[in-house]
Amino acid sequence: MNCLTYRYRAFFAGARAYGYSEGMRKYFVLIAGLCVVSGAIAQSYPSRTIRWVAPSASGSTSDIVARLVAEKLGAALGTTVAVDNRPGAGGNIAAEIVVKSAPDGYTLLTGITPLAVNPSLYSKLGYDPLRDLAPVMLLSSAPLVLVVHPSIPAKTVRDVIALAKRRPGELTFPSAGNGTASHLAGEMFKMMAGVDMLHVPHKLVMQGVLDLVSGRMSLMINVLPEMLPFIRSGKLNAIAVTSLKRAEVTPELPTIDESGLRGFAVTSWQGVLAAAKTPPEIIVKLNEELGKVLRAPEMRTRMGELGLEIVAGSPEQFAQHLRSETEKYARIVKASGTKLD
Numbered sequence: 001m002n003c004l005t006y007r008y009r010a011f012f013a014g015a016r017a018y019g020y021s022e023g024m025r026k027y028f029v030l031i032a033g034l035c036v037v038s039g040a041i042a043q044s045y046p047s048r049t050i051r052w053v054a055p056s057a058s059g060s061t062s063d064i065v066a067r068l069v070a071e072k073l074g075a076a077l078g079t080t081v082a083v084d085n086r087p088g089a090g091g092n093i094a095a096e097i098v099v100k101s102a103p104d105g106y107t108l109l110t111g112i113t114p115l116a117v118n119p120s121l122y123s124k125l126g127y128d129p130l131r132d133l134a135p136v137m138l139l140s141s142a143p144l145v146l147v148v149h150p151s152i153p154a155k156t157v158r159d160v161i162a163l164a165k166r167r168p169g170e171l172t173f174p175s176a177g178n179g180t181a182s183h184l185a186g187e188m189f190k191m192m193a194g195v196d197m198l199h200v201p202h203k204l205v206m207q208g209v210l211d212l213v214s215g216r217m218s219l220m221i222n223v224l225p226e227m228l229p230f231i232r233s234g235k236l237n238a239i240a241v242t243s244l245k246r247a248e249v250t251p252e253l254p255t256i257d258e259s260g261l262r263g264f265a266v267t268s269w270q271g272v273l274a275a276a277k278t279p280p281e282i283i284v285k286l287n288e289e290l291g292k293v294l295r296a297p298e299m300r301t302r303m304g305e306l307g308l309e310i311v312a313g314s315p316e317q318f319a320q321h322l323r324s325e326t327e328k329y330a331r332i333v334k335a336s337g338t339k340l341d
Contacts, residue, residue, distance in 0.1 A: 174208025
């Protein structure tokens with residue numbers, strides 16, 4: 001008699017002793033068997049290379065994080081975790097690859113902020129992030145930062161708002177394109193401050209940054225890690241960060257929330273997801289191993305150098321974060337009137 005048959009017979013005998021009907025006993029036996037099989041799946045995982053699909057170009061902050069974590073995760077799991085860069089379409093190309101993959105834990109996705117934005121931007125999105133993906137762990141987050149060109153006479157959020165009200169439609173802010181985090185953060189600022197500023201979309205975020213550094217643009221709200229070199233060199237003046245608490249890397253900078261726009265909160269985040277219906281035991285195993293990777297002192301140091309704060313947490317916490325972010329950006333997209341199809 002093998003171990004599985006023994007477990008079935010023992011469970012069935014116990015159910016009979018407690019007076020359950022034969023139908024209920026068979027149901028319980030089925031559940032017990034599934035638990036045993038699921039446990040076996042988790043123990044044997046992984047047995048081959050894991051593909052980690054990244055929606056950003058090589059060398060970007062999110063790509064650097066994916067490669068740092070993937071290398072350590074592979075070592076912990078005893079396999080190779082290979083990062084596959086698939087940028088384009090606001091992250092939809094990468095997301096659809098994972099959505100259409102087998103739900104076996106061998107294809108993972110770097111989920112970034114656009115994952116919560118795209119359902120509102122695209123009327124014909126080919127997938128539903130909340131339905132078709134299984135959150136594993138929210139890895140990190142970073143605030144955006146409001147910066148101005150040195151020629152702009154503003155040192156505080158109140159200064160920026162007052163200047164924008166005196167010169168409606170004259171202040172310009174670039175972004176990496178319609179619907180990107182830098183664009184929607186600017187729209188949120190306009191909406192909450194009651195000001196009119198001109199959005200100038202660019203194909204690449206660095207094009208917008210360089211236009212700002214040259215003085216062709218007035219201000220920008222962009223991811224803090226990407227702006228730190230320009231802030232530290234004095235080419236741009238930092239006004240405030242967009243998170244609800246001050247950033248560890250720039251504790252001297254106030255938040256926009258504490259500067260008067262109560263409730264203003266925008267962060268750039270990065271997490272790991274798998275295809276929906278991936279066995280829960282595999283999700284739990286990945287979450288546990290990722291947690292160990294992120295808690296390592298050298299990883300915390302490296303992430304801090306990139307201007308990122310480690311989040312970690314459970315799959316359920318990441319799922320709640322994704323839902324709340326999706327709801328928030330739906331309101332911003334609707335107010336801005338932005339659509340991409």
